[in-house]
Amino acid sequence: MKTYKINEVTFKEETFTNIQRVDADHMSTFIPLSEFNSDYQQFKIDIAKGAQLSDANNNVMTSEQANTFLATLP
Amino acid sequence: MSLQQITANDILNLPANTVSNTQLVAGSVENYLSSQNSFITYRNRIHNGEMAVNQRATANVTNTASILNSALYNSIDRWKTSFFNNSGSFNPTISWKQTTDHPIKGSNGSCLEIVAQTSATPSGNVDFFGVLQSIEAQHITDLFCGANSPNLTLSFWVKTNVTGTYSVQLRDQGTSPGPNGQYIIVSSYTVPTSGVWQKVVLNFPAPTYSAMPNSVNAGLGVGFYYASSETLANTPGINPYNNWASLSTWGFVANTQANLFSTAGNYFRLTDVQLESGSTATPFERRPYAVELQLCQRYYFQGQMNFTIAGSITTATNGQQYYFVPYNLPVSMRTTPSITPSGSNVLTGYTYNNQTLNLQWGYTPGPQEIVLKMDNPSGGNFSTPIYVSAEI
Numbered sequence: 311m312k313t314y315k316i317n318e319v320t321f322k323e324e325t326f327t328n329i330q331r332v333d334a335d336h337m338s339t340f341i342p343l344s345e346f347n348s349d350y351q352q353f354k355i356d357i358a359k360g361a362q363l364s365d366a367n368n369n370v371m372t373s374e375q376a377n378t379f380l381a382t383l384p
Numbered sequence: 385m386s387l388q389q390i391t392a393n394d395i396l397n398l399p400a401n402t403v404s405n406t407q408l409v410a411g412s413v414e415n416y417l418s419s420q421n422s423f424i425t426y427r428n429r430i431h432n433g434e435m436a437v438n439q440r441a442t443a444n445v446t447n448t449a450s451i452l453n454s455a456l457y458n459s460i461d462r463w464k465t466s467f468f469n470n471s472g473s474f475n476p477t478i479s480w481k482q483t484t485d486h487p488i489k490g491s492n493g494s495c496l497e498i499v500a501q502t503s504a505t506p507s508g509n510v511d512f513f514g515v516l517q518s519i520e521a522q523h524i525t526d527l528f529c530g531a532n533s534p535n536l537t538l539s540f541w542v543k544t545n546v547t548g549t550y551s552v553q554l555r556d557q558g559t560s561p562g563p564n565g566q567y568i569i570v571s572s573y574t575v576p577t578s579g580v581w582q583k584v585v586l587n588f589p590a591p592t593y594s595a596m597p598n599s600v601n602a603g604l605g606v607g608f609y610y611a612s613s614e615t616l617a618n619t620p621g622i623n624p625y626n627n628w629a630s631l632s633t634w635g636f637v638a639n640t641q642a643n644l645f646s647t648a649g650n651y652f653r654l655t656d657v658q659l660e661s662g663s664t665a666t667p668f669e670r671r672p673y674a675v676e677l678q679l680c681q682r683y684y685f686q687g688q689m690n691f692t693i694a695g696s697i698t699t700a701t702n703g704q705q706y707y708f709v710p711y712n713l714p715v716s717m718r719t720t721p722s723i724t725p726s727g728s729n730v731l732t733g734y735t736y737n738n739q740t741l742n743l744q745w746g747y748t749p750g751p752q753e754i755v756l757k758m759d760n761p762s763g764g765n766f767s768t769p770i771y772v773s774a775e776i
Contacts, residue, residue: 326749328746328748338725340722340725340748342721344720346599346600346719347721347722348775348776350722
């Protein structure tokens with residue numbers, strides 16, 4: 311089962327956010343918050359269907375929290 | 385003047401816009417140039433139609449029940465499988481891969497090969513297996529331009545041991561959907577002889593109903609189906625056979641569609657796929673491998689990041705030790721890509737050249753650059769495979 315995690319990192323004095331998808335085989339894929347990226351499009355579909363999302367501190371978010379986060383995304 | 389009366393001097397002095405379709409019919413110039421080993425390029429809107437580019441280099445990808453109900457890019461560049469098992473009983477094991485067999489080049493050319501490793505029959509609403517390519521919208525704005533849209537022609541070569549009828553579906557993924565969903569059109573062809581390469585040409589009427597946006601999103605899906613329970617008989621009142629019709633469901637095929645997975649060991653080979661403007665199939669546009677590779681790398685890139693960290697890094701003000709490694713991609717991708725930095729679990733760290741490296745984070749600032757963040761590197765030579773995707 312694939313899960314998702316919000317990543318935040320400071321690079322060149324800017325804080326960037328992306329999504330880390332961990333697949334069933336433990337492969338990690340880092341997904342940009344780009345509306346044209348098909349992995350990002352699938353992330354939003356999966357979360358809306360109830361897939362697990364953790365925040366930047368590795369806390370699993372509730373469905374309500376995840377959907378609230380989704381609403382802030384492009 | 386007739387063609388016989390034209391002299392070299394006439395051509396030198398030919399006024400602009402004086403030659404019309406009465407003199408030059410579709411294909412006359414292209415066929416002549418082909419006979420002279422010269423081509424008008426970029427007619428073909430399909431990428432990697434010759435199945436030559438295979439960056440993933442997967443010898444034999446197997447699709448099983450564990451990855452059903454999804455579209456996957458895991459074999460030949462730009463092509464993906466679409467495998468649905470809504471009935472729960474359509475669960476064949478299927479391999480698809482690049483194979484060295486070609487109708488013109490023989491063993492020096494490539495094709496996409498699908499092999500049924502186990503048998504199954506699609507049933508219910510709806511099971512199907514197909515191989516698709518999604519064409520980027522901005523690449524076909526001249527084919528989907530409202531009333532000025534041209535007819536379309538799809539040509540390809542096939543070879544299979546299962547004779548019968550097979551279906552092709554075009555799905556408009558870019559323009560505004562109709563009343564019942566995206567517009568699709570279905571056509572079919574018959575393979576009369578087992579084990580022989582056969583060229584297929586399918587003509588499609590002009591998609592005059594809407595205009596394709598000039599965007600990087602999916603524009604047109606070109607799907608080849610090898611089994612499906614979703615026949616046209618399931619769409620009373622709507623006929624997408626050789627007619628653009630609004631339908632939401634995927635996987636529609638002709639009523640007489642063959643089942644490639646009827647018996648284990650069945651195979652199907654496909655190559656030289658070309659989609660072009662007009663009603664005539666011109667010779668396959670054989671682009672140089674380097675050009676085709678670059679076209680494919682707009683959507684997927686696979687490579688190896690090799691770098692050296694000289695000595696240990698200092699501790700940052702927040703107490704962490706880390707190192708950012710930027711990497712420029714060879715081709716600007718369709719959109720900001722996703723990155724998979726390693727084939728193994730990158731979170732647990734791994735050892736290379738006697739150095740422990742914890743890769744914490746991958747970041748893609750834009751369509752042409754990726755950045756990896758390493759935690760606690762103590763110096764040395766490092767190497768990691770990277771898989772970068774901006775697939776549609």
